[in-house]
Amino acid sequence: MNPTPKTSRSERRRDCILALFFLVLGALGCMAQTPEPSYPGVQASPLRPHLDPFPAEQNWSFLADGSMRTDPLDKLKYLQWGASKQQYVSLGFESREEYEYFDNWMFGAGPQDPNGYGLIRLMPHLDVHDGPDLRLFTEMTFNYVPGRNGGARPNLDEDKGDFHQGFLEIGPHTSREDGSSVRLGRQEIVLGSGRLFDNNEGPNVKLSFDGARSITQTEQMRWDNFIAKPVQNNTGFFDDVPNHAQTTWGSYLTTHSPVLRRDGLDLYYLGLATANASYNRGSANELRHTVGIRAFRDAHSGVDYNWEWNYQFGSFGSDRVRAWSISTESGYTFANLRFSPRPLLRVDAYSGDQNPAGRSLGTYNTYFPRGAYFSPKAVPFLGNQNLVDLHPQVQFHLRPNLTGEVGGSWYWRESTQDGVYAFGSEALLAPSSANHARFLGSQGDMELRWSPVAHIVTAFNVAGFAPSGFLNTTPHHRSPITANLGVTYRF
Secondary structure (H helix, E strand, O other), rough: OOOOOOHHHHHHHHHHHHHHHHHHHHHHOOOOOOOOOOOOOOOOOOOOOOOOOOOOHHHHHHHHOOOHHOOOOOOHHHOOOOOOOOOEEEEEEEEEEEEEEOHHHHHHHHOEEEEEEEEEEEEEEEEEEEEEEEEEEEEEEEEOOOOOOOOOOOOOOOOOEEEEEEEEOOOOOHHOOEEEEEEEEEOOOOOOOOOOOOOOOOOOOOEEEEEEEEEEEOEEEEEEEEEEEEOOOOEEOOOEOOOOEEEEEHHHHHHHHOOOEEEEEEEEEEEEEEEEEEEEEOOEEEEEEEEEEEEEEOOOOOOEEEEEEEEEEEEEOEEEEEEEEEEEEEEEEOOOOOOOOOEEEEEEEOOOOOOOOEEEEEOOOEEEEOOOOOOOOOOOOOOOEEEEEEEEEEEEEEEEEEEEEEEEEEEEOOOOOOOOOOOOOEEEEOHHHHOOOEEEEEEEEEEEEOOOEEEEEEEEEEEEEEEOOOOOHOOOOOOEEEEEEEEEEOO
């Protein structure tokens, strides 16, 4: 008789986390949202900005009226330094500490860490206004990953200290929503729902760009135009530089219906030049153009949607580029039911290369997408090139300050002639030659977010992926699972 095989410590830990995930999933059932939780107590004035990951977009000038200062830290959010009330300094700070467990990172390839590791992010910022038409915004970042076997993951975990943002803004939009302005310097560029441009909030290290951007905004529209280079996040002190292998530019227009204010439409053109881009077919210099349209409705009750289509063209070496993507999200919020459940369905398709030996590259280029695109928090297990996914989900409010979501996903290759890519890069997880299967596997994910007091949000996330079909025949196909527990403080 063969002896019963022993279960390793990491396998036992993984099984416990999976059991916890499915226990919570079963308990929540269909009363399932990761909307941002509200902190308990009397809610602040509608003039007060929400303390979110976008401090450069916040306007604290309303605190010139002393009667509006209801938070003990308001004295740091508005410090008048000149004769005008528009001459002020606003201070802010974010501290995010997390413990993360990630079993079978990259499906088991490379060094693994069965004990998990810490993630630390500290981001102080300074916003100096000199009148209604001039401001200087600076934000620093300090990111560490203590205790991770194999060290920091590139561009994700560690940047010991650098300027994340540092720009000069000139124009009336500096102090009010209506008007125009120009931003010069290092800055975040977040467009639409972050499918192509985002600040990469999910991972420990966020993304910014060095360049110039103009902003024009009225009550019914916003128009951004920019040219920039993504910042190469290096791990040392003050060593972040523009990525000279890439240049991006574009024009992005958002309009709102004058009658149905919840409905909006985005129209955009985005360009990207990359030296020595790599895909399943090989490497070459690439010039990529993207034109797209997004229709959306934001709703706290009833029907909401977020549908986007775009088309890419250009050149890859001596070959042409012809690629596309379709992304849809449709939901319904039952505001009058307990826990305000919002069931939703997301369906995405990103084109792949149809003929690696042909003269037309069909692999979609994701540009600079949101860091936690296919799950609430974790870095995605797969990149969204050559991919089709189906993602039903339920979001909910257990209490105003306790929110969450549960969901599942299924993934396929869009083209069996193209490979599977890692998230945020052109790196191949598996080439197309591995086999001809289309199905890749399934995923479950969950997040709970709780705000116990003002300025603090805690979050618990867990996600697991079961490889199947195409991935089962590749050299690395172990089932990854990740769990994350963290607390964020902002003022």
